[in-house]
Amino acid sequence: MSIYRSAKNxxxxxxxxxxxxxxxxxxxxxxxxxxxxxxxxxxLVRVAERPISTHPDIVLCGIYDTAERQIVLQEFSKxxxxxxxxxxxxxxxxxxTYLTSISHLRVxxxxxxxxxxxxxxxxxxxxxxxxxxxxxxxxxxxxxxVIYITYVAVSPFGVTTCLASTKDFQTFERYGVIFCPDxxxxxxxxxxxxxxxYALHRPVSxxxxxxxxxxxxxxxxxxxxxxxxxxxxxxxxxxxxxxGASAVPFRVNEGWVEIYHGVxxxxxxxxxxxxxxxxxxxKVIARSExxxxxxxxxxxxxxxxxxxxxxxxxxFEDGKVGIYxxxxxxxxxxxxxxxxxxxxxxxx
Amino acid sequence: MSIYRSAKNxxxxxxxxxxxxxxxxxxxxxxxxxxxxxxxxxxLVRVAERPISTHPDIVLCGIYDTAERQIVLQEFSKxxxxxxxxxxxxxxxxxxTYLTSISHLRVxxxxxxxxxxxxxxxxxxxxxxxxxxxxxxxxxxxxxxVIYITYVAVSPFGVTTCLASTKDFQTFERYGVIFCPDxxxxxxxxxxxxxxxYALHRPVSxxxxxxxxxxxxxxxxxxxxxxxxxxxxxxxxxxxxxxGASAVPFRVNEGWVEIYHGVxxxxxxxxxxxxxxxxxxxKVIARSExxxxxxxxxxxxxxxxxxxxxxxxxxFEDGKVGIYxxxxxxxxxxxxxxxxxxxxxxxx
Numbered sequence: 001m002s003i004y005r006s007a008k009n010x011x012x013x014x015x016x017x018x019x020x021x022x023x024x025x026x027x028x029x030x031x032x033x034x035x036x037x038x039x040x041x042x043x044l045v046r047v048a049e050r051p052i053s054t055h056p057d058i059v060l061c062g063i064y065d066t067a068e069r070q071i072v073l074q075e076f077s078k079x080x081x082x083x084x085x086x087x088x089x090x091x092x093x094x095x096x097t098y099l100t101s102i103s104h105l106r107v108x109x110x111x112x113x114x115x116x117x118x119x120x121x122x123x124x125x126x127x128x129x130x131x132x133x134x135x136x137x138x139x140x141x142x143x144x145x146v147i148y149i150t151y152v153a154v155s156p157f158g159v160t161t162c163l164a165s166t167k168d169f170q171t172f173e174r175y176g177v178i179f180c181p182d183x184x185x186x187x188x189x190x191x192x193x194x195x196x197x198y199a200l201h202r203p204v205s206x207x208x209x210x211x212x213x214x215x216x217x218x219x220x221x222x223x224x225x226x227x228x229x230x231x232x233x234x235x236x237x238x239x240x241x242x243x244g245a246s247a248v249p250f251r252v253n254e255g256w257v258e259i260y261h262g263v264x265x266x267x268x269x270x271x272x273x274x275x276x277x278x279x280x281x282x283k284v285i286a287r288s289e290x291x292x293x294x295x296x297x298x299x300x301x302x303x304x305x306x307x308x309x310x311x312x313x314x315x316f317e318d319g320k321v322g323i324y325x326x327x328x329x330x331x332x333x334x335x336x337x338x339x340x341x342x343x344x345x346x347x348x
Numbered sequence: 349m350s351i352y353r354s355a356k357n358x359x360x361x362x363x364x365x366x367x368x369x370x371x372x373x374x375x376x377x378x379x380x381x382x383x384x385x386x387x388x389x390x391x392l393v394r395v396a397e398r399p400i401s402t403h404p405d406i407v408l409c410g411i412y413d414t415a416e417r418q419i420v421l422q423e424f425s426k427x428x429x430x431x432x433x434x435x436x437x438x439x440x441x442x443x444x445t446y447l448t449s450i451s452h453l454r455v456x457x458x459x460x461x462x463x464x465x466x467x468x469x470x471x472x473x474x475x476x477x478x479x480x481x482x483x484x485x486x487x488x489x490x491x492x493x494v495i496y497i498t499y500v501a502v503s504p505f506g507v508t509t510c511l512a513s514t515k516d517f518q519t520f521e522r523y524g525v526i527f528c529p530d531x532x533x534x535x536x537x538x539x540x541x542x543x544x545x546y547a548l549h550r551p552v553s554x555x556x557x558x559x560x561x562x563x564x565x566x567x568x569x570x571x572x573x574x575x576x577x578x579x580x581x582x583x584x585x586x587x588x589x590x591x592g593a594s595a596v597p598f599r600v601n602e603g604w605v606e607i608y609h610g611v612x613x614x615x616x617x618x619x620x621x622x623x624x625x626x627x628x629x630x631k632v633i634a635r636s637e638x639x640x641x642x643x644x645x646x647x648x649x650x651x652x653x654x655x656x657x658x659x660x661x662x663x664f665e666d667g668k669v670g671i672y673x674x675x676x677x678x679x680x681x682x683x684x685x686x687x688x689x690x691x692x693x694x695x696x
Contacts (some may be wrong), residue, residue, distance in 0.1 A: 097556050130577075157560065157577045158553025175577040180531070180562055181553035205506025205529035206554035208445050212505065214528055223566050224571035227525035229478075229505045 010331030030326030033138035036311035113315030185244030303328025358679030378674030382661035481608025533592030559590030
């Protein structure tokens with residue numbers, strides 16, 4: 001496998017991002033959706049922020065208040081024996097779960113795909129009650145000339161996927177929740193297939209311990225049905241515990257290539273691929289037995305949540321797959337590989 | 349509150365049902381959807397069956413095999429220290445969860461709504477891989493002259509809601525999964541409102557510990573979007589732990605009446621009501637602070653899963669709400685109350 005990691009990795013770091021307000025610090029800039037638009041490469045970066053605590057025993061949590069239309073702070077004491085702070089991402093009280101950071105989405109632009117100019121201000125921020133704990137992990141699909149964004153909305157109601165569209169990455173039309181709790185890692189296929197729109201998504205069955213990739217279809221991109229499980233984890237392999245769609249799929253001669261992420265028994269996040277039938281995308285033709293790409297460098301192995309490479313978008317151009325990926329839930333990085341190597345990994 | 353329980357309760361019991369095969373016993377006939385159709389009251393009863401075990405230490409589990417198109421048996425040993433049999437409904441191994449019974453749906457017909465003739469054979473049986481562990485809890489909505497059935501499909505993929513339609517309760521057209529894992533307690537409003545179809549459903553957020561009633565809308569009844577949380581549990585009250593929609597809602601002058609179920613801290617299932625705005629059904633006008641109906645009789649308090657009254661359907665006729673309900677996850681029962689009492693309970 002010939003993987004080329006950019007020598008400029010990480011290409012975007014938290015220190016490159018201006019916080020949304022003076023009392024916040026940026027702790028993560030990662031999991032960016034990507035699209036080539038108007039001659040530029042546009043990233044929609046997930047920016048995770050944490051309220052700056054004024055006391056070492058106090059953990060502050062930023063929550064978007066729907067009525068106040070602003071982020072308010074909630075305090076938790078580390079001395080509170082009933083609250084669980086063991087997962088760095090979560091604050092778990094006996095009655096409720098909170099996040100330690102609140103995310104928004106921010107545009108970054110580049111002419112060469114590596115050196116990015118990042119907007120000073122948030123591009124998309126939480127704006128409804130299903131987004132009170134933040135919006136995360138955008139995927140960008142251009143469908144019939146319209147730019148659609150699927151993103152994760154987190155709130156006390158659960159983890160959902162919402163849909164928005166834009167013409168200019170400045171104003172956005174929002175269509176609300178398209179996949180209800182708990183559901184993330186959702187993305188739209190970039191074209192109709194047999195007259196229908198298709199999406200991948202990742203529902204959760206707690207009762208049956210399942211985190212699998214499902215497919216849905218739609219007449220209008222806003223309402224979804226005919227949900228089917230596309231594939232589950234491969235027990236004992238790199239994606240043996242849970243999986244989710246990552247990059248918006250792209251067409252090759254052999255079908256649709258979907259770059260997805262998998263988690264193994266050690267909670268290590270890698271990327272692999274699945275080849276889907278070009279006309280019947282619910283049919284799996286081939287799938288990575290070994291990952292395409294795994295955390296190896298320092299910036300992938302260490303960070304807010306180490307041993308993670310996680311993609312929300314890739315560009316397939318000139319026979320190369322350019323993958324934008326979050327490293328260790330901390331930074332945006334870039335790697336590319338020839339499509340021939342992806343297909344070889346798939347055995348086709 | 350003037351509740352009248354039928355003197356003939358339970359009106360359908362497991363012993364009234366012919367098993368689907370000689371090696372099965374019927375352990376539950378409950379949670380029936382209801383519709384008035386062709387001058388009769390039709391119930392679609394959930395029939396739960398258990399393979400008859402040949403040895404006291406062996407638990408048998410019936411699973412629909414999609415390839416074989418028949419139910420196959422799987423054996424579990426009670427001596428296996430790694431398997432959890434503590435919930436009477438579940439068999440939990442370290443890697444998978446199974447159900448102790450497999451359900452199908454069976455038609456029962458009555459001219460007076462109390463004395464039912466039950467079909468000798470199953471009406472709807474598991475028929476796809478999302479139905480391998482059975483189909484349960486039908487709700488029947490007549491929408492623009494077509495009879496639609498939402499039902500719960502259980503399998504190793506999770507708990508989903510599927511949609512089917514019928515013209516005669518003999519042949520059924522199936523439309524697959526409309527609400528993906530884990531999701532149950534879904535039903536369709538019986539008419540378009542402002543040009544759109546509406547449904548209630550019950551997604552689960554394990555991370556945020558939520559079991560709430562959501563609303564979705566659709567252009568075609570098969571694809572659903574704009575999911576919104578309608579309401580959550582009322583902490584400390586009869587429906588303080590989890591809730592779900594029960595009967596298909598019906599119109600009164602004041603709006604839509606939805607009979608829903610709630611579970612309290614003692615795992616007791618009661619029925620209450622919510623009044624929704626007639627034109628904007630996502631607006632809650634009033635809600636039961638006290639249950640309409642709670643388990644009190646022997647047949648409600650004792651059975652496969654005691655202290656349960658659970659409805660999948662009601663008939664609103666002549667100013668009375670006739671509720672068909674599952675008692676103790678074992679039998680079908682009937683109770684009725686004047687609509688005026690339901691509205692009084694709601695404070696309207």
